[in-house]
Amino acid sequence: MAVVERESVLEALERQLEPPTEGSAEGAVRWLLAGCSLGAAALHFGYASVHFIQYWLYGAFFVATAWVQLLWALAVVLRPRRWLLFAGYAVNAAVIVVWAMSRTVGVLIGPGASAKEAARFPDILATGLEAVVAIGALVLVLRPGVLTRRLTLRLFSPIAVTLALVLVAAGAGYGMSTRFALAHVHGHTDGATALTGTTPCEKAGPPASEGQVLDGAGHFHRGPSPQQPIDVITRRQLEAQQALARDVAAKYPTVADAERAGYKKSTVYVPCIGAHYTNTALAGGFSPSAPSELLYDGTSPDARIVGLSYLVWHPGGAPQGFVGPNDVWHQHTFNGGLCINGDGLVIGAESTSASDCAAHGGAKVPLTDVWMLHDWVVPGWECSWGVFAAECPELGGRTGGTAYDQPDPSGKPIPQG
Secondary structure (H helix, E strand, O other), X not given: OHHHHHHHHXXXXXXXXXXXXXXXXXXXXXXXXXXXXXXXXXXXXXXXXXXXXXXXXXXXXXXXXXXXXXXXXXXXXXXXXXXXXXXXXXXXXXXXXXXXXXXXXXXXXXXXXXXXXXXXXXXXXXXXXXXXXXXXXXXXXXXXXXXXOHHHHHHOOHHHXXXXXXXXXXXXXXXXXXXXXXXXXXXXXXXXXXXXXXXXXXXXXOOOOHHHHEEXXXXXXOOOOOOOOOOHHHHHHXXXXXXXXXXXXXXXXXXXXXXXXXXXXOOOOOOOOOEEEEOHHHOOXXXXXXXXXXXXXXXXXXXXXXXXXXXXXXXXXXXXXXXXXXOOOEOOOHHHOEEEEOOOOEEEOOOOOHHHHHHOOEEEEOOOOEEEEEEOOOOOOOOOOOOOOOOOOOOXXXXXXXXXXXXXXXXXXXXXX
């Protein structure tokens, strides 16, 4: 009896390892599922770099998913097995669940944990392809007999499957076009963006830190700062506030002037945002005429001012800053905050680990209730991404150098003091 039972178990295992029973349409279905999986993989590979900028784990998830989908597509055609089909169902179903969460409640991890992303054509297409793979794989496992029916044979004829694969390829290619790729980077749904890769800021490399391009909700917003309309009274009030801000810029035209007034270097020169000189005594509140930070095109005594930054300690949310809705404040709180040394100099971005920060003589500072707003009002530096933009596209150069140096060929974004 025991011998018979062992043989039954072995036979069952052998059946699980055998290729699925070939039906008249099964080969065509597997080719269709492979094409859909390849289309989803291409989209994940295409958008992985954007998600690495947002958070390393997001990028790693995209790369890992893409590789699994690519290898599964090859295996399901060349070496089909029932366990492989079930794995295809499980993996794609899990990816669909993660996507649904990111559009409804957030992904619950990383800097965008609670952010609800907008659904756009590329991710809707990828999810649709994954749904086809998941459903098709499950049918092949549980109901292979359905593929012998006359209607099914017509539906999965070689011509129909070929046309479907052409549509998948065209859709994936369109989903990775500039229209959607730049909109995804910038966070706009209409594809209108000035992210071209040709501005001095973009040529200098990726953003220096996560907080530089993530708003308070964790939304990625590198590029032009969206502007909401304001009425004439608010506009006049804003003009008056910015006149006070410009007076400050005229008062401290050089680094030497800033240091004489009590401002102290808090970062080296960083492309897109300048060298920061901070007066912490002014960080207790917001006043257009008393910015706690001044931004320069270098760190030499004669380096010139390029902008202002309002660094404000304000528990419970962003402070009331300039009038109107367009002053979008940001924080540097992700991954434990910035790496700062004992002299108050930022020596590592938020992506720096606590151990690496300590090895360079610094400590991670969470900056939980500290908010920042850049104000590009210096004549000659009217930055084209907006007066309150997180970055100035005209500010290129090299980290630790000046705005006029050639970019670092390595593209190293982390400021080192």
